[in-house]
Every structure is written in structure tokens, then in C-alpha cells.
Amino acid sequence: MGWKLFLGAALAACAGPALAADEPYPSTYQSHPGPPTLIRNAIVLDGTGRRLDGADVLMRDGKIVAVGPGLDAAGATVVDARGRWVTPGLIDVHSHLGVYASPGVNATQDGNEATDPVTAGVWAEHSVWPQDPGFATALAGGVTTLQVLPGSANLIGGRGVTLRNVHTTTYQAMKFPDAPQGLKMACGENPKRVYGSHDRAPSTRMGNVAGYRQAFADAQDYLRQQEKYQRELAAYGKKKDKDKDAQPPLPPKRDLRLETLAAAIRGEVRVHIHCYRADEMATMLDLAHEFNFRIAAFHHGVEAYKIADRLAEEGVCGALWADWWGFKLEAYDGIWENLAFVDAPKNGCAIVHSDSEEGIQRLNQEAAKAMTRGQRAGLDIPPERAVRGITSNPAKALGIADRVGTLEPGELADVVVWNQDPFSVYALPDLIYIDGAVVLDRKAPPATPASDFLLGQPTGGAR
Amino acid sequence: MSGKIGPLLFAALGVLGLAGIAHAQDVLIRNAKVYTQSGSGTLERADVLVQNGRVAQVGSGIAATPSADVIDARGRPLTPGLFGGITALGVEEISLEPSTVDSSTAYGEGKGGPSFEPRPEFDVTLAFNPDSAAIGVNRVEGITFAMVAPTALPDGTMFAGQGAIARLDGRVEAFAPASRTLFVDLGANATASSGKSRAAQYMLLEQATRESQPAKPLAAGDLRLLTPAGREVLARYLGGGRIAFSVDRAADIRQVLAYAERNKVHPVIVGGAQAWQVAPLLAKARVPVVLDPLVDLPGTFDQLGATLENAARLDRAGVPIAFTQFTDPTHNAHKVRQAAGVAVAHGLPWDAALRALTLTPAEVFGLGAELGRIAPGYSADLVLWSGDPLDVTSVAEQVWIGGRPQSMRSRQTELRDRYRPNVAAPTRN
Structure with a gap:
């Protein structure tokens, strides 16, 4: 049972009016x-x-x-x-179209709720401006489906949304029906720079990890409260016919932050982590094991090639660029062969992503560069294999491979x-x-x- | 006018400017598809003889000199070394680490809000580090020369400072004096630093210009914008020098043309997202545009009308064009090659695209008698390609600068070889 269904069923079981719709902000895609x-x-x-x-x-x-x-x-x-x-x-697993729309003026800076390191309660879809001219230029490059994510200022930035790349006046009419939402998390320099510069946590990488752990620990507690409520509700269901005075239990207060993280633990929201360095990706894999959630993909991962076997073993995709490097220290070790090396192991899952209104227009060229460099490094990557990085592999990471x-x-x-x-x-x-x-x-x-x-x-x- | 940097002087300095290279071994490249960028056009199965670091002969059946390194190109393409665009190569190692970035001056910062402390005398080439990892990474991609340019900070000054063309062969003495250029940022992205209005930018530009005219000495009490050194530097560019204006809006391009006309400077338009709208004016004035062919979205309101056809339209109108790219112009300077290919897909003739990566940028920056052609007398800056030099499935097989074969290794190839799959690599995981 999905988390939304779980909540919905719980609420429907109450005699009173529903407090939340089964699927709020539903897709109206036609x-x-x-x-x-x-x-x-x-x-x-x-x-x-x-x-x-x-x-x-x-x-x-x-x-x-x-x-x-x-x-x-x-x-x-x-x-x-x-x-x-x-x-x-083509499918882009990492876009900010609509949330960092063109023109890049003050009014369109809607991608980072950089006011708290954990903003798991925000949904990128509520920032999407369907009139962003970037949707049309992405379409001209063959992109028919894309995930729009919050930015990477926060440890836990909020929910992403998967869109069909059609021109409409509302984002709901772009929303991919029944596609799971994503959860955007971020490692490394960005969160510690954003908050450290304001003299608040996190200001270090260890502060980052403490921040994820506390948030997920809170989510575990939230889940326990929900489960307790479910048990009380079930008990009430059993005794209400015998005991006329029995009162239904009150559901615990909804907490939008923890609701998202609980959904991630339950596997209903797919976890996408901005993470550059190999050692930090390994730390995040341990975090996922500690709190029993799955990571769909590491995004950017310029050092993913250093742990390609581990990623394949864990079933985690690498959503990567062909050639970006050097703009931050954590991006200093980028190499052209990153995608090809991540693709190489058995069960390797390499995804060509853009994170860019320019790059999304030419995912095919980015894939071509990665293929070429892999071939020259001695790997057998024909076009029919390379194309998976811009089609079926992103579909898999987004949980929509049964449809696109x-x-x-x-x-x-x-x-x-x-x-x-x-x-x-x-x-x-x-x-x-x-x-x-x-x-x-x-x-x-x-x-x-x-x-x-x-x-x-x-x-x-x-x- | 001996103190001016003028086109005639550029030509004279062209040879002197690059004369510091020790003589290299002779090289004979046989059986190449040679894109000469000269009247000879493109020659199939041709030979190129390099002596003393320069192209000595281009043709067929050239005999090897006794000391020559002979390379069989097996029909592959040979082009002049490519221009990497307007970059911070050698002055920016890691963009977000200020201790590794020397590309802009923040003089005057920290006095409470944006300050206007124009320092045209800021010469970014003094900070050049030829050992930067970013240079090696781009050199192995066929980038042999680039404009090392200052960048204007959002809270800095619209006078970004001076830059010059560097050849990327690892020498400290990389710069060609004839290529010195003053950079001025105008338009939407510069307004915060210069009076919060583009009208204020023109006002301040005019004031700086007037006070730098040697013919009009300042009175003691005059309000001065520039330091004495700044006035001296700006004076060198007025009356025949080259100033690169970063500007996108068509109306601003017209203002630049008018300013250039008044002050007899040779303007270069950098950016020019709306340049296609004023293409006939640019063509008539022979004003070149250094553009990123990938800009097709209105990143700012100055870029409304940005189109992938900008390069094709400007070329058709007769405007000299050279390529740069703005997404990460330093670390990924090599992406200009891909951008050129995209311009071809959107209507630019293939030969014009290669010219925009080779001869035209050399000419725009005063090195047209030295770089950008495979012709006798030109510096032997050459790239042998695995295939179509503009396609993303091709790579540079060998690069020569001044006739010297360059190492085809970089920090990235070292990392690649350490972590290459199926190779004994004890450090993995």
C-alpha cells in the first residue's frame, strides 16, 4: 500500500471529514x-x-x-x-526548468528554499512556471519527459516532480500521471557553504551527515507514531460495535517534512542525491543502510568512476555529465570516461543528465561524447547501448520504466x-x-x- | 601615436610577439587532409613540413629533411590549433575557491555596498599560471590558444581590465603583446556595479574616456574616475586600440558602435545574443562578434531573441565571427568545438565554423599573420584529428604548438588510467 493510500485509508476509516486528499495536487495530464x-x-x-x-x-x-x-x-x-x-x-532525470526559469531574474529564482537545511516539505512542482521558454528548447532536443528537482543548497531540499514535456498553462497538466515523486538531497560543499556562511549548521561535512541522520531519525519516530495510530485504529474498529462509548483515535499531526522522509523510507518517494565525491557517496550508501531507504541515483557524481563496482552492486545509478569538472574542489577529479566507467560493471546504470537549460537540449551529444571516450578507453559501447543513458536508464531511476x-x-x-x-x-x-x-x-x-x-x-x- | 596599440603595430608585433620559442625539431606530417584556412583551401592527402617551429611547406610529395620526425596522418584531418574562446585559463583553477582565482579585481570591495573603482590598468595576464590543470585538459582537446581575460565582478567595475591571447604550451611567456585587449562589461549584468543604470555606464565610460585624452589635461580640482595609471592605460586603447565589450542587447551594440566611432577604437562584441538584429551595421563597420553558438534562451532580458542561428545569420551578413562559450569557459573551453558543430547544424557553413575557431579569432585579436592558418610562415600550431574536427565523436590525436609535439596527457588522463576498469588498480573502492 502506498504511503498516500496508507494515509488516505487511515483517514477514510475515520468517521470525520478527510483531512487530506488521497492525491493532492493531482495530475490533470491529458x-x-x-x-x-x-x-x-x-x-x-x-x-x-x-x-x-x-x-x-x-x-x-x-x-x-x-x-x-x-x-x-x-x-x-x-x-x-x-x-x-x-x-x-529522451528523458532528463535532473532539470531545473520552470524552477530556475529563463530569464534568470530575481523573480524566477524559485529552485532553492535556502532558509533551512532540511526543507523536505517543499515540492518543486509548486515552483514550476510552465511558461519557462526552456521547456520548448528542451523539446526541440528530443526531451519528452523530465524530472524537475529543487536545488542543492539544502541537505534535504524537497520533492521533485516528473513532467511530460507538453506546453500547458498549469504544471498539473504536465505532471506525469502516477509517477513517483523524487526526494532531492545534497552532499558536500553546497549545503555547508550556504549555511556555514550564515554561521549555522551545517558548516562541515560531518555537520551535513549529522543533519541527514537527525532528519531521518525524526522520520522514523514519525513512522512509529503513524503505525501506533494504525494499531489504535484497528483496535477501535474491532471494539466499536461492542462498545458504544468507544472513541476513534486522533491521527497524529501531519508534518510535511517528516511525511516526505517517511515516504522515502517506505520507498514511495525515490531518493536522488547530489553528490560529487566517491567517499561521500559511500557515506550516503551507509546512511541509506542505517535508515533503510534506497537511493535511486547519485547526481553529478564526478567521482562515480572511482566506485563504479560498488554503485552497480548497490543498484544505484550514476546520473552524470559527460565533461563538467573543476568549478568546485569536489568536482576537480572529473573525467570524460566517468559515464562509460559507471556503465561498465554488470548491472551498471549510467544516466546522462543535464542540470542545465543548455545541456538538456543536447543530451544526445553528451551521450555521444561519453560513448566516444569510453570506446577510446577500450570499452565496447555501441550506440544501442549508449542510448540507454538518455532513455531507459533515467526511466528506471524515475520509476516510470513500465511506461517510457x-x-x-x-x-x-x-x-x-x-x-x-x-x-x-x-x-x-x-x-x-x-x-x-x-x-x-x-x-x-x-x-x-x-x-x-x-x-x-x-x-x-x-x- | 607611438604609445597607441594600433592595427599596424599589431602586424609588426605579431612576429616579434611570439618569437620566444626555442627552435623545435623538424616535423613532416604526411598524407593528411589539410585545412589550410588560406587560399589553398582544403587539401586531401597533403603533406606539411614544419621547420623552426613554423610551417615551411604545404603540398604533396614533400621530402623529409634529415632531422624530421615523420608522421603518417593516414588521411586524417589536420587543422590549425583551435581557439578556446574568452577564458580564465591559467588565472582560475577552481571557480569557487577564491584562493585559486585571480581573474578579477575586487579592489574597493567591503566599503559598504557596490563601489565603482574602475581599474582598466588591471592586467590579468600577470597572474597567469601555465601549469594550471585546466590548460592541460584543454590542450589535449586541440585548444592551442585562448584569450585570457579578466572578468568583471557583480559588485566590481564595468572596466574588467586587460587580457591577452595566450598560447597553451606551458610557457610563462605565453602572451602575444599584439593581442592585448581591454575588456568592458555593459548591459544588464553590469548595471549594479556602475551606477545602477546602463545610462550611467555610458556616462562613466564617457567620463573615463575624456579624462584619459592626453590632449585635455585635467585641472587640479577635477573629479577623477581613474588613477593616473588607469588613464595612461585607457589612453593607449583610445585612437586605434582594441576594446572588447561584453554586451548582448542590440540597442547597446549600437551605443558601442557609436562610442567606437567617436573615439576611434576597434570594438569587439563579446556575447552579442541580439547581434543578428544589427548584423548589417556590424558588417559595414567590420566589427567582429565573439559569440557562444549555444545561447538560445533569454538568460537575461538583454538576450530576448537569442537564437541558435545567430552565427549563421551574422556570417551570412558578412560579420566576422569567432566562438567562445559561456557555460564554463575555462574548464570546458574545449566545448567551443561542439558549439561550432551545433552552429553548423543550424545553418552555418562548415568552413565558416572552422574559421571561427581558428583564423578569425587570430585576426580579431591581432595575430592573423601568425596563427590560424596552415600556411608557410605561420606558427606550426596544429591538431591531427581522429575524424571530423567539429564532431563530438572525434578527438584530437596529436597537438603541436610552435612545431613541438605536445604531451597528450593531462591530470584527467592520469585519473582515467588509475581507475580504468579491468586494469589492476589496487586503490579502487
């Missing part, structure tokens, strides 16, 4: 499937590690129906993709038709589908910008 479509004769990288040359991709009712040679196109719109490449829609990230039958028809090998600097998406509907056609660019903010401004044309 799928608008396109007509049945057959993409014909393409080079297909299906996201599972397979490459099919001269293959067709059939989409219907917003889903992938089949991938293979010579599919039956009866009644379908046919797209001739000879010489072109097809991949699943590959072109397997039954998956949502998020598809990119590239004008050439996507692992080239010259590659551009010709066609992008979400739920089987064309959302971007390079030959017929939209006449006006998607973002209201850019309307009536000098837009520079192509968008």
Missing part, C-alpha cells in the same frame, strides 16, 4: 494520441540495448504497438524514415525521428511524438513561440 502511425525503414535504437536496421515502428492509441521489419501499415499514416534514426523520447524509456510494445509512444545518427553533433530531431502525436516537426516549425513570455518579443525565428 493524453492526446495521434492517428495510427507507421515509421518505416529506420535505424532503430529501441532503448533496451537493441539496434534494428531497416525496421518499422508502429504506434496506435498513444502506445507503441510493434517494432520490426515489414510491419502492416493498414490505415496508418506512413512516415518514410529511410536513412534516418529512431529512438525513444523504450520502444517496447505497450510503452507510451514517445518517439524521436532523427535526421541522422543521433550521436553526431549535426543530428537534429525531424519529428518528435508524445503519446503517438506529433509535437514537433522540424519542417513545419510553429509560427509563434510556445511560451507566453516570448510572444510579441523578438523571438529570433526558429523555436
Whole structure:
């Protein structure tokens, strides 16, 4: 039973009015499937590690129906993709679009609630500005799904949200239905710099760890209170028919911070940790064991290559850049081969992430750089393997691999038709589908910008 | 006008400026696809002979000199060494560690709020550390020269100071005097430090300019903006010198052009997100733009209209363009190569993109007779590539600077080899 369901059921069992909805701030995302479509004769990288040359991709009712040679196109719109490449829609596991929107003025600095080192109660979605022009430029790079996270000023920054990259006027209408939320945590320099500079804890790495531990210890206590309440509620259920005077127990007060952390312990919110250094990642793995939660991915992890085997053993993904390094001491040991080395062990899970409104537009190029450097270091990384870092691996870390990230039958028809090998600097998406509907056609660019903010401004044309 | 830094003088200094390199061994690179960036165009299966650190001959069937190192390029591309853009290479090791950063002056800071203490005499090249790890990391990527530029602090002064082109071969004497440039930041990101209005920026620029005119000596009681050294330095750039203005908005670019016209300076536009809107004006005045082809979002209101087609539109209009990048211009200076490829994908002719990484930046910064071409007499700063020099799947196989083969190792390759999978590495985990 999910944590929300657990709370909801508990509350529904009370005689009184519900104190919280089952799913507050619900997704209002509407799928608008396109007509049945057959993409014909393409080079297909299906996201599972397979490459099919001269293959067709059939989409219907917003889903992938089949991938293979010579599919039956009866009644379908046919797209001739000879010489072109097809991949699943790209997924970025680390974005701040909408919360650090363009233009980067005072009014758009909504990504860090840097007023307390533990702000687990805040939700990034409540900062998302759907008119951020960055959503459209990310889409032009093939990104159809993205996780928007709070920033890294805090030890525990709050909940992230997974969005479908569609243009709407509310974030709820972008919210990926039934996708688990993320929990953003941060290691190392950022929290200790932000709070240490204000003469408050944490100001050291040991202060950081004490901060996580106390927060999770509080969450354990919160869980115990919830469990106690459940037992009392069950006892009340048993005796209320016999004992007319029996009173239902009062639920403990909700604490939004601890609710999030309890959900992380219960595995309903997936933990994403900004962490650069190998030794700190090892400390965070120990923290996860101490409080019995799972880490979905370490983000940035410029030293992940130093503990690649350990990450693979623990089933933790590395969400990494191809080449960023040096802007902080904890980023000084970055190497080009980081993604490839994290990918190398059995069960290795390498994800190419952006953390950047610029980088998210070219995840394919970042993956190409990582692939190239891995190959030159002697690793066997063909394009069909490398593409997993921008499709199925991020889907796995986000807990949505059953719906997006590959072109397997039954998956949502998020598809990119590239004008050439996507692992080239010259590659551009010709066609992008979400739920089987064309959302971007390079030959017929939209006449006006998607973002209201850019309307009536000098837009520079192509968008 | 002997005290001025003028274009004619640049040409003369061009040769002298880079003359300090000890003579290197002869090199003969055979069978390369040579992008000469000269009238000879691109030569398939050509040879390049390097003598005394310079390109001696380019052609086919060139005989090896007795002492020459002979390299078979096997048809691979050979380009001039690439320009790394406007960087803090050698003056910034770790961005967030102030003790390792020398790229800006905070003189006057700490007196209560932003202060305007313009110091055009601030010469960032004096802090240059040729052993910086960031230089090696970029050199092995084919970056052989870069502008080492001062940066203006948000609370500092719009006169960032002076920089120059460094060649990245590990020498302290890396700078070419002819490339000296004064950097001035204008527009949205500089307003806090200079009167909180861009009108105040122009006011202060005008005041600094007037008081630096040697023809108009100051009276004893005049309010002075600059120190005597600052006036001396600014005077050197007025009447023929080169000033790089960091500016994005089209209206500000027009102001810069007007200022340059009035004061006979050679402006370089750095940034120029809206430069495409005034491309004909820039082309007419032959004013170059050093831009990041990846800027396509309005990071500020000055960048409304930013587009991936900026480079293509400027080039089409005849504006000289060179590339830089702004995401991490120092540590990842090499990303200009990827940015150039992206510009090609958005309409810039391939040859123009390579020129924007080689010959044009050399010309913009006064070294056009020295760097940026594979032609007789040019410095032998060369890169042999594994494939298309602009593609992300290609890497630099060998780099030469002044005819000397550069080590293809860096701090990053050391780390890579220590942790390479399936190699005995006792320090793992």
C-alpha cells in the first residue's frame, strides 16, 4: 500500500471529514494520441540495448504497438524514415526548468528554499512556471519527459516532480500521471557553504551527515507514531460495535517534512542525491543502510568512476555529465570516461543528465561524447547501448520504466525521428511524438513561440 | 601615436610577439587532409613540413629533411590549433575557491555596498599560471590558444581590465603583446556595479574616456574616475586600440558602435545574443562578434531573441565571427568545438565554423599573420584529428604548438588510467 493510500485509508476509516486528499495536487495530464502511425525503414535504437536496421515502428492509441521489419501499415499514416534514426523520447532525470526559469531574474529564482537545511516539505512542482521558454528548447532536443528537482543548497531540499514535456498553462497538466515523486538531497560543499556562511549548521561535512541522520531519525519516530495510530485504529474498529462509548483515535499531526522522509523510507518517494565525491557517496550508501531507504541515483557524481563496482552492486545509478569538472574542489577529479566507467560493471546504470537549460537540449551529444571516450578507453559501447543513458536508464531511476524509456510494445509512444545518427553533433530531431502525436516537426516549425513570455518579443525565428 | 596599440603595430608585433620559442625539431606530417584556412583551401592527402617551429611547406610529395620526425596522418584531418574562446585559463583553477582565482579585481570591495573603482590598468595576464590543470585538459582537446581575460565582478567595475591571447604550451611567456585587449562589461549584468543604470555606464565610460585624452589635461580640482595609471592605460586603447565589450542587447551594440566611432577604437562584441538584429551595421563597420553558438534562451532580458542561428545569420551578413562559450569557459573551453558543430547544424557553413575557431579569432585579436592558418610562415600550431574536427565523436590525436609535439596527457588522463576498469588498480573502492 502506498504511503498516500496508507494515509488516505487511515483517514477514510475515520468517521470525520478527510483531512487530506488521497492525491493532492493531482495530475490533470491529458493524453492526446495521434492517428495510427507507421515509421518505416529506420535505424532503430529501441532503448533496451537493441539496434534494428531497416525496421518499422508502429504506434496506435498513444502506445507503441510493434517494432520490426515489414510491419502492416493498414490505415496508418506512413512516415518514410529511410536513412534516418529512431529512438525513444529522451528523458532528463535532473532539470531545473520552470524552477530556475529563463530569464534568470530575481523573480524566477524559485529552485532553492535556502532558509533551512532540511526543507523536505517543499515540492518543486509548486515552483514550476510552465511558461519557462526552456521547456520548448528542451523539446526541440528530443526531451519528452523530465524530472524537475529543487536545488542543492539544502541537505534535504524537497520533492521533485516528473513532467511530460507538453506546453500547458498549469504544471498539473504536465505532471506525469502516477509517477513517483523524487526526494532531492545534497552532499558536500553546497549545503555547508550556504549555511556555514550564515554561521549555522551545517558548516562541515560531518555537520551535513549529522543533519541527514537527525532528519531521518525524526522520520522514523514519525513512522512509529503513524503505525501506533494504525494499531489504535484497528483496535477501535474491532471494539466499536461492542462498545458504544468507544472513541476513534486522533491521527497524529501531519508534518510535511517528516511525511516526505517517511515516504522515502517506505520507498514511495525515490531518493536522488547530489553528490560529487566517491567517499561521500559511500557515506550516503551507509546512511541509506542505517535508515533503510534506497537511493535511486547519485547526481553529478564526478567521482562515480572511482566506485563504479560498488554503485552497480548497490543498484544505484550514476546520473552524470559527460565533461563538467573543476568549478568546485569536489568536482576537480572529473573525467570524460566517468559515464562509460559507471556503465561498465554488470548491472551498471549510467544516466546522462543535464542540470542545465543548455545541456538538456543536447543530451544526445553528451551521450555521444561519453560513448566516444569510453570506446577510446577500450570499452565496447555501441550506440544501442549508449542510448540507454538518455532513455531507459533515467526511466528506471524515475520509476516510470513500465511506461517510457523504450520502444517496447505497450510503452507510451514517445518517439524521436532523427535526421541522422543521433550521436553526431549535426543530428537534429525531424519529428518528435508524445503519446503517438506529433509535437514537433522540424519542417513545419510553429509560427509563434510556445511560451507566453516570448510572444510579441523578438523571438529570433526558429523555436 | 607611438604609445597607441594600433592595427599596424599589431602586424609588426605579431612576429616579434611570439618569437620566444626555442627552435623545435623538424616535423613532416604526411598524407593528411589539410585545412589550410588560406587560399589553398582544403587539401586531401597533403603533406606539411614544419621547420623552426613554423610551417615551411604545404603540398604533396614533400621530402623529409634529415632531422624530421615523420608522421603518417593516414588521411586524417589536420587543422590549425583551435581557439578556446574568452577564458580564465591559467588565472582560475577552481571557480569557487577564491584562493585559486585571480581573474578579477575586487579592489574597493567591503566599503559598504557596490563601489565603482574602475581599474582598466588591471592586467590579468600577470597572474597567469601555465601549469594550471585546466590548460592541460584543454590542450589535449586541440585548444592551442585562448584569450585570457579578466572578468568583471557583480559588485566590481564595468572596466574588467586587460587580457591577452595566450598560447597553451606551458610557457610563462605565453602572451602575444599584439593581442592585448581591454575588456568592458555593459548591459544588464553590469548595471549594479556602475551606477545602477546602463545610462550611467555610458556616462562613466564617457567620463573615463575624456579624462584619459592626453590632449585635455585635467585641472587640479577635477573629479577623477581613474588613477593616473588607469588613464595612461585607457589612453593607449583610445585612437586605434582594441576594446572588447561584453554586451548582448542590440540597442547597446549600437551605443558601442557609436562610442567606437567617436573615439576611434576597434570594438569587439563579446556575447552579442541580439547581434543578428544589427548584423548589417556590424558588417559595414567590420566589427567582429565573439559569440557562444549555444545561447538560445533569454538568460537575461538583454538576450530576448537569442537564437541558435545567430552565427549563421551574422556570417551570412558578412560579420566576422569567432566562438567562445559561456557555460564554463575555462574548464570546458574545449566545448567551443561542439558549439561550432551545433552552429553548423543550424545553418552555418562548415568552413565558416572552422574559421571561427581558428583564423578569425587570430585576426580579431591581432595575430592573423601568425596563427590560424596552415600556411608557410605561420606558427606550426596544429591538431591531427581522429575524424571530423567539429564532431563530438572525434578527438584530437596529436597537438603541436610552435612545431613541438605536445604531451597528450593531462591530470584527467592520469585519473582515467588509475581507475580504468579491468586494469589492476589496487586503490579502487
